[in-house]
Amino acid sequence: MTDLKNRLSNYQEEINTAIDQYLPKQNSMPPIIHEAMRYSALSKGKRIRPILALETVNMFSNEYKKAMPAAVAIELAHCFTLVHDDLPSIDDDDLRRGVLTNHKVYGDGMALLAGDALLIDAFRVISDFQKPLEVVPTVISLLSNALSSNGVIGGQVVDILAEKNSLKHDYENLKYLHLNKTAKLIQASVLIGAEISQVERSKINILKDASEKIGIAFQIKDDLLDVLGDVNKIGKNIGRDEELGKLTYPKVFGITQAKKMSDNLKFESIDLLKQIDNSDKLIEIFEFLVDRNF
Ligand code: IPE
Ligand code: IPE
Ligand code: MG
Ligand code: MG
Ligand code: MG
Secondary structure (H helix, E strand, C coil), X not given: CCHHHHHHHHHHHXXXXXXXXXXXXXXXXXXXXXXXXXXXXXXXXXXXXXXXXXXXXXXXXXXXXXXXXXXXXXXXXXXXXXXXXXXXXXXXXXXXXXXEXXXXXXXXXXXXXXXXXXXXXXXXXXXXXXXXXXXXXXXXXXXHHHHCCCCHHHHHHHHHHHHCCCCCCCHHHHHHHHHHHHHHHHHHHHHHHHHHCCCCHHHHHHHHHHHHHHHHHHHHHHHHHHHHCCHHHHCCCCCHHHHHCCCCHHHHHCHHHHHHHHHHHHHHHHHHHCCCCCCHHHHHHHHHHHHCCC
16 A cells, blocks of 8 residues: 555544544434444545545644544545435435435435534534633634535525526536535634644745635536546546536536646645645645545
C-alpha cells in the first residue's frame, strides 16, 4: 500500500470504531431505528470529511484524537444527507456505498427517521466534547451553518428545482449548487479542525478559501464519476444525473472542460495550502479528493 492509502485506512479504522461507540446500541429500543442508523453510518464510506478535520488538527499538532467527537459528528451529519438524498422523493437511488440504500432495506418512513436521528446524534456527540471546551459553540456554529438552508439543505433545494427545470441550467446556479450542497460541509470539516487547534485568523482565512475550492472540485469529480465511473468502485449506480436531468458540470461544460475546472480548483487550493507550514499531508488528501476514481 502507498503511504496515502495506509494513512487513509488508518484514519478510517479509527473513525469507524468511534462511530460504532458513539451510536446507540443496535438492540436499544426500538431496535429497528438503531439498526437502520447503523446500517448507513457504518457502511463503507470514504470518511473524507472526518479525515479532513483530523488531518487539519494534525497539521498543527499531533493531537488529532481530541477531535474525534467532532469528526464523528461531521460524518453522522454527512450520512444523514446521504440517506435523505437517496430517497425516492429526492434522487431515488437504490445503491449507496456498494449496498442497497437505506429506504430500500428499511422503507421510506424508517429511512427518513434514521436520517433525522443521525443528524440529531451528530449534535449529541459534540456535547461530549471536552478539550478545548471553549471551541464547542464555534464547532456547533460551523456544522449547523454548513448543513442549514444556507448550506447543504439550500443546495439540495436548488438541486431539486434545477431537476424540475424550474431553474436555469447556468453557471451561476451551478456554482451555488456545488458550493452549498457539497463544498460547505467539506469546508466546515477543515475549519472545525482549525478551530479545535485554536490557530490564528490568518491561517483560518487561508484554509477557508482552500477548502471551499477543493469542496467544489470534489462535487465536480462526483459529477464526472456519475458519467465515467465504475459502479463496482464508486458503489453507486452511474448515469443517474443524466436520467434525472440534474444540473452538473459535465452537463453545462462537457466532460473535458469539467475535468479542467476541477483540476484548476485543486491546483489553486493546493497553492493556498502551501502557505501553511507542515501542510504536505493535507495537500495529499486534497489531491486524492479530485484524483480518486471512487
Ligand atoms: C457523496 O459523498 C455525496 C457528495 C457530496 C458528493 P462521498 O463521495 O464522500 O460519499 P461517501 O461518504 O464516501 O460514501
Ligand atoms: C450529493 O449530491 C449532495 C448531498 C448533500 C448528499 P449527489 O446527489 O450528486 O450525491 P450522490 O452522487 O448521490 O452521492
Ligand atoms: Mg442529490
Ligand atoms: Mg444523489
Ligand atoms: Mg452525484
